[in-house]
Amino acid sequence: MELYQEKMDMFEILVKQNYEKVYKTIYFYTKDKYVSEDAVQQAFAIAYSKLNQLNSKDKFASWVTSIALNEAKHILKNKNNKKITSITDFHIEPLLYSEEDDIILKEDVNNTLTKLKHHDNQFLVLKYYADLTLQQISDLLGINLSNTKVRLHRAKDAFRKLINQEINQNQEVDLQWPYQKKNLSE
Template identity: 25%
Template structure:
C-alpha cells in the first residue's frame, strides 16, 4: 500500500514514515526561510499536522513532496507575518545543512564551515521574498515554473527576484570579504 493511501487510512505508522522521509528536507527549507531553527521545527510540525488532516486534498500521490513544500512555505509565510524577524540574529549551525557525511581534512572542514556560515548569514540578510526564491531554487532544486506556481507569482517575476537575489548575495559576500581583508592586520596571534 502506498504511503499516501496509508495516510488517507489514518495509519499512524504512515505519519511516522512521512516524518522520517521528509522531516530533514522540510526543516532545512523552513530554516533557510525563517532564520530560526526552533521556529522552523514548529513550522514543520504544523506542516505535518496539516498534511495529515488534509491528505485527501492531494490528488496526485507522486506530488507528495511538492505538496508538503507548498504547505511548509505557507506555514513560514504565516510566521513571518506574525512576528518581526528583522531583529533576530542567530548563529549558524552548520551541521543542520549537511546531508552527507564525507571525510574532510580539518582545514577543509573549517573552510567549508566558514563558507556555509557566511553564505547562510548572507541569505538571512536578504528580504524574505529573495530568501524564498534562493532557497527554493538552489536548496530545494525547484524549477522557476514550480516556484511561480507555489508563490502564485508570474515566472518573469520569479526570474527577476532570483536575479536580484543573486546580485544582493554577491554584494553581501564581497563586502564581507573586503571587511576581512581590511581588518586582517588587526587580527593578531596570541603571544606565548
C-alpha cells in the same frame, strides 16, 4: 484494510525521509521553533489527507514544504506577526567535516544571507534550501513565472555582490596587517 496499511507505510517512509529538511526550511523562514513545529506537523497532516492528489512521490518533498510554508504564514498572520525575519542563526545541517575551510565557508554564506533583504533571502531559501522549482515558488508567492525568474536572478546578484564585498574587505585587512605590525615594532 490492506490498502490503508500500504498508504500508511508509504507515508511513514516519506515523512522519515523529509521531516528534517522541511522543518529546517520552515525554521529558516520563521525563526520560531514552535511555529515551525506546528506548521510542519499541520503540513504533514494535510499531506496525508490529500496524498491521492500527489502525482509523483518524487515531488513529495517540495509539495509538503510548500504546504508547510503556507501553514507557517497562516500561523504567523494569526499571531499578528506579519513580518517574517531573515535568516540569521539557522544552520543548514550539522557540520559533518571538521575542516576549517568548510566551517569558514558555511559561516560566510550564513553571514552573507543575514545581510540580504528579506525578499532576496526568501527567494534563495525557497530555491536552494527548500529545492522548489521556479513554478512552485511562483505559485507559492502568487507571482508570475517570469517575475520569479527575475527576482531570483536579482537575489543571486545581491548575494554575489555581498560576497565580493566581504572578500575585498578581508583582502584589505590582510594587506594592512604587515604595515601595522611594522609600525608597532618601530
